[in-house]
Amino acid sequence: MNIAKIPMKTVGPIKIIGPHIDAEVRVPLATYEAPLWPSVNRGAKVSREAGGICAIIVDERMTRSVVFEALDAKTALRVFESIKSRKDEMDEVVGKTSHFAKLLDVHSQIVGNLLYLRFEFSTGDAAGHNMVTKAADHLMSWMLGQYAELKYISISGNFCADKKVSAVNGILGRGKYVVAEIMVPEKVCQKILKTTPEKIVELNIKKNLLGTTLAGGLRTANAHFANMLAAFYLAVGQDVANIIEGSQGFVHTEVKQNDLYFSVTLPNIIVGAVGAGKTLDFVRDNLKDLGCLQERESGENARRLAVITAATVLCGELSLLAALTNPGELMRGHTILERGKRDR
Amino acid sequence: MNIAKIPMKTVGPIKIIGPHIDAEVRVPLATYEAPLWPSVNRGAKVSREAGGICAIIVDERMTRSVVFEALDAKTALRVFESIKSRKDEMDEVVGKTSHFAKLLDVHSQIVGNLLYLRFEFSTGDAAGHNMVTKAADHLMSWMLGQYAELKYISISGNFCADKKVSAVNGILGRGKYVVAEIMVPEKVCQKILKTTPEKIVELNIKKNLLGTTLAGGLRTANAHFANMLAAFYLAVGQDVANIIEGSQGFVHTEVKQNDLYFSVTLPNIIVGAVGAGKTLDFVRDNLKDLGCLQERESGENARRLAVITAATVLCGELSLLAALTNPGELMRGHTILERGKRDR
Amino acid sequence: MNIAKIPMKTVGPIKIIGPHIDAEVRVPLATYEAPLWPSVNRGAKVSREAGGICAIIVDERMTRSVVFEALDAKTALRVFESIKSRKDEMDEVVGKTSHFAKLLDVHSQIVGNLLYLRFEFSTGDAAGHNMVTKAADHLMSWMLGQYAELKYISISGNFCADKKVSAVNGILGRGKYVVAEIMVPEKVCQKILKTTPEKIVELNIKKNLLGTTLAGGLRTANAHFANMLAAFYLAVGQDVANIIEGSQGFVHTEVKQNDLYFSVTLPNIIVGAVGAGKTLDFVRDNLKDLGCLQERESGENARRLAVITAATVLCGELSLLAALTNPGELMRGHTILERGKRDR
Amino acid sequence: MNIAKIPMKTVGPIKIIGPHIDAEVRVPLATYEAPLWPSVNRGAKVSREAGGICAIIVDERMTRSVVFEALDAKTALRVFESIKSRKDEMDEVVGKTSHFAKLLDVHSQIVGNLLYLRFEFSTGDAAGHNMVTKAADHLMSWMLGQYAELKYISISGNFCADKKVSAVNGILGRGKYVVAEIMVPEKVCQKILKTTPEKIVELNIKKNLLGTTLAGGLRTANAHFANMLAAFYLAVGQDVANIIEGSQGFVHTEVKQNDLYFSVTLPNIIVGAVGAGKTLDFVRDNLKDLGCLQERESGENARRLAVITAATVLCGELSLLAALTNPGELMRGHTILERGKRDR
Numbered sequence A, B, C, D: 001m002n003i004a005k006i007p008m009k010t011v012g013p014i015k016i017i018g019p020h021i022d023a024e025v026r027v028p029l030a031t032y033e034a035p036l037w038p039s040v041n042r043g044a045k046v047s048r049e050a051g052g053i054c055a056i057i058v059d060e061r062m063t064r065s066v067v068f069e070a071l072d073a074k075t076a077l078r079v080f081e082s083i084k085s086r087k088d089e090m091d092e093v094v095g096k097t098s099h100f101a102k103l104l105d106v107h108s109q110i111v112g113n114l115l116y117l118r119f120e121f122s123t124g125d126a127a128g129h130n131m132v133t134k135a136a137d138h139l140m141s142w143m144l145g146q147y148a149e150l151k152y153i154s155i156s157g158n159f160c161a162d163k164k165v166s167a168v169n170g171i172l173g174r175g176k177y178v179v180a181e182i183m184v185p186e187k188v189c190q191k192i193l194k195t196t197p198e199k200i201v202e203l204n205i206k207k208n209l210l211g212t213t214l215a216g217g218l219r220t221a222n223a224h225f226a227n228m229l230a231a232f233y234l235a236v237g238q239d240v241a242n243i244i245e246g247s248q249g250f251v252h253t254e255v256k257q258n259d260l261y262f263s264v265t266l267p268n269i270i271v272g273a274v275g276a277g278k279t280l281d282f283v284r285d286n287l288k289d290l291g292c293l294q295e296r297e298s299g300e301n302a303r304r305l306a307v308i309t310a311a312t313v314l315c316g317e318l319s320l321l322a323a324l325t326n327p328g329e330l331m332r333g334h335t336i337l338e339r340g341k342r343d344r
Helices: A036-049 A073-084 A087-095 A129-146 A168-172 A186-193 A197-214 A225-235 A240-246 A281-289 A300-324 A329-343 B036-049 B073-084 B087-095 B129-146 B168-172 B186-193 B197-214 B225-235 B240-246 B281-289 B300-324 B329-343 C036-049 C073-084 C087-095 C129-146 C168-172 C186-193 C197-214 C225-235 C240-246 C281-289 C300-324 C329-343 D036-049 D073-084 D087-095 D129-146 D168-172 D186-193 D197-214 D225-235 D240-246 D281-289 D300-324 D329-343
Strands: A002-017 A023-030 A053-069 A102-111 A114-122 A151-154 A175-184 A250-256 A259-269 B002-017 B023-030 B053-069 B102-111 B114-122 B151-154 B175-184 B250-256 B259-269 C002-017 C023-030 C053-069 C102-111 C114-122 C151-154 C175-184 C250-256 C259-269 D002-017 D023-030 D053-069 D102-111 D114-122 D151-154 D175-184 D250-256 D259-269
Touching (some): A002 A225, A002 A300, A002 B225, A023 A225, A023 B002, A036 A175, A053 C073, A073 C053, A073 C175, A087 A102, A102 C175, A102 C259, A114 A168, A151 B197, A168 C168, A175 A240, A175 A300, A175 C073, A175 C102, A186 A300, A197 A250, A197 A259, A197 B053, A197 B102, A197 B114, A197 B151, A197 D197, A240 A259, A259 A300, A259 C102, B002 B225, B023 B225, B036 B175, B036 B300, B053 B129, B053 B300, B053 D073, B073 B102, B073 D175, B087 B129, B102 D259, B114 B129, B175 B186, B175 B240, B175 B300, B175 D102, B186 B197, B197 B250, B197 B300, B225 B240, B250 C197, B259 B300, C002 C036, C002 C225, C002 C300, C002 D023, C002 D281, C023 C036, C023 C225, C023 C281, C036 C175, C036 C186, C036 C300, C053 D197, C073 C102, C073 C114, C087 C102, C114 C168, C114 D197, C168 C259, C175 C186, C175 C300, C186 C259, C186 C300, C197 C259, C197 D114, C197 D151, C225 C259, C240 C259, C240 D225, D002 D036, D002 D225, D023 D036, D023 D281, D036 D186, D036 D300, D053 D129, D073 D114, D087 D102, D168 D259, D186 D197, D225 D240, D225 D259, D225 D300, D300 D329
Parallel strands (some): B002 B053
Antiparallel strands (some): A053 A151, A053 A175, A102 A114, A250 A259, B002 B023, B102 B114, C002 C023, C053 C114, C053 C175, C250 C259, D002 D023, D053 D175, D250 D259
């Protein structure tokens, strides 16, 4: 076994407020892109001077969609209506596969004679990829036993949707739905970000909202959520391919009494405190430092991790947007850092 | 500086044929997800038994979009028409910023009085993120000097679009547009993949095409391109956040005289053989082993890397789809591997 | 008041089977595009020779989304959680606005401090545009009275989404979700459609599924649902702008024992038997001829209309796809018809 | 032949300024939705009091995509590169099919061994649906003769994309790309629209931009472009199903020195002054009244029509957005109009 050695630095601390965390946390970021660290660091400084980033969780669930073929559409519909009335039995099937997985809901799409079912679960402190696959696998077997009119097509029907661009994840939910927001006083904007609330708001409209719309974006309006997600996911042992749905989030800003209201909304943060990757030493160290390996209510470690994720994204996004409002600043930043790196 | 130590294994060799590479290559993959290695390995075995994966590059370019505000739409249009006639001057501006960047094309969107310009460049052996930002920065300064009626809005207008879900990248191009394809004899399908050509084709239609459409996917039809992209990008020093556009690709399959025609199309592979990340020791080793650090025509190392990327994606995609055609196989694979990992 | 006189012809009869209709119906289509009539007519002939189109309704609801601003995200979430527990009170508010509107569900999106609520209603025999706006208007007033922390932003927040391209309508539902399907014997394919089941299936994959994906389509996979929807909506007094969500539907086909399984799935058919447009004489005549002005359970006239819509779409879609499998046939058809028109 | 008699009223005049039209025009709208007339009328009044709507055309082209199958991807690419070098021969093929069609450009997508070609033409005063189908038909025959390695798949590959939701039409162009804009003085806002520039701007951000993004919209940000497009297309003999791509447009607004800058951008207005529907008496009368049947440079009648379309959309959009800023106004407007209609 070889090792890919990705440069990692800790930035911050980021000041975070809310039901799941109320602390200043130093955040590890693993990346090949050196400019990311000072960028997030600048946002972290704003978070401290501005009184903290408030972050809440709106929803959480993990999903797996299966697909069956029925004789015809009528049969597909009848089966869907039938299983909705058999929630207790399905709960029992799921209960045998895991102590943590709980079936929350089932959504469907019927296309011709095909029945797509999207099983939605809570998964405790795990991101839950395998937990929901296992549960869906057993649910599928159970259904094939109960409904002879169904034919197996696939344990994953892409209506889940894992690590793929989609609209369904944001609308029906997948992972943690987190909103992080901050009020940045005008003076802090000027001192640390070298810009004004008005300029940030204008840029968000013309770049993140309108520019993304022109690009044919889908349920996304941000500058570079993906950068922070990738670097943080790597540092804390998450499946980095989940930045795809994670990156589909929104920046909403407003000038309020001359100050800047700045928020990031990430409907699909997929993180866990246990599972693949979390047993590596450096990952455990990082999770421990973040307070995400505590003995407590199942799920709360993962929630804390999700909230830190969103706050980190806010810091990096705010900092880049501020830089972009000043002609030439982005390029100067990159040039200095890249040169510096070469000199080292 | 800390280090994130990501487990990395070399799989293959994958047999690849085509204008940019004709060899069997062993491919490094860095990931927390252990099942990925045997999955790609199985595909690699198919590549060897089936005579090789043929991979070609359809297009290559790197982009940066800028956004200006004009007095009104009429002015925005006039400026766009003017700069199209001044390609020589723009080439000169670009030439001063880099030996490698060459301006290929400029596309625009005018929305009200806003002018979005998407500059498209060739960037030699670099992925080109910074190269195009620098070139766009200078082009923007030059334009602001030439057209007093323009106001700077942003060096990045999200019509680029970097590390964000979009349709523009696939339609106008960003990165390398690679198609990789293979003919898998029926017997190889049965022996190595434990399935039939017919089942793979059926699954691709019902999952990748129809299922993705139901999920509200955008210019994407695949099962898990993202997994292979992430693991390979990490192993060879690429910016892993570019898996977002990279993941928007297509599987097209067909039964041809009882055999399986299987192809992956990735319009947005963003890779380079030089630049950030490429100076790390393990990355250099990996690039060297892949034959991507050779002295030769500028751009050819990056092209080789892109083609290997696509072939690797093909191997992993084919293997997973095959597994999904057999009820229970996916879960069994995960269970064995995860248990194995814990035992180590 | 002037009159736009749109040419209208009755095609069919189309043979339809299912819980909402079991009859042969002649369908009026109003259009400037003369080739549409013979095209749908050919499909209607297939429906009769093949034993009928089976059509079912999977779901029905009409929606209006409102948007509020709260002090912060936390408040927005608290309000959303509060109203979910006050369904009875909301039912009462809705009940005062209409005898027919019933609140089915409420979905939300929270972005920063903004609260988008998507109210979903059943609306009897009406398409329900105004009914749901009125109900939402009263719900909004009631909420502003109950929750002083909310500020009115808009009675329509585009998360509805009316007459606009979206993914939400298909995923959460808007209008009638109808699946229509038919088994076309190989011989009928050859005799009437001059093609084979294999050719139709191949074309559907390469054009409707893959081609639409390339075009950056969104939750849509068909050739020309829009044509049939527009012509039928005009003929029966519907709001033709609702073809936008209506057109986002899917064709799924398969060769089954040498015969053709052909289905159309339309998740967003928005039609009513009462309301604006339905009092015009020619509309009443058409609705009456279709059996959609009967005295019976509220909603059943609209359901019958929706099912006829889907069957009509199936006929036109099948016929065009068949034509496209034969090089030159589409153009010949148009040329003959256009010339014929000029000669008349 | 029966007739669908759609209620039609003329609204305005709308004051329009620009290279293609400089006049006050009365605009016919055919619709079942009575509230549309006073709504557009209010916008028309604003256009006159505010000095006129300025409208320009950024681009124009009509498209048809064909799809071939090649032996493999390499062959598909070779054919594409070959035909790009044979523009003269293709021009000749096209020239034989029409006096008006001129080939402007060819874009492609290669997916596996499939070659999608998007032919783009200018089509004079016609919308050009049939003209481009005929030209594409001949180009396809010519190609099948020149390249024995190609197999016909379809004369339409959905990469066109006609009457279907897509991103390609906005990015590569289809129909007329029109921007219409106006400066509305604060006082006119208050007097006629009963609102303020600030409220309109805020609503546009929270509803049209952010709300549409949440809904999973695609290259669209508006409230109800579709309504005006449908009513105007019907009144002037256009193919109403083309409102689907037409509706994918953007509103951009800004407060400028206390006044309102308001713009609509419609990249896909598909209209013609000749062709199907245009020979009907009422259509000819309407086109004549609008000045779109003049003897002049080919294409200029269609351009005038496109510009009027956009100005009409602006009037209706501005009026509705204004209404939505005032709680209850939308519902009151509908109630009064619907009641009025019933009383007539």
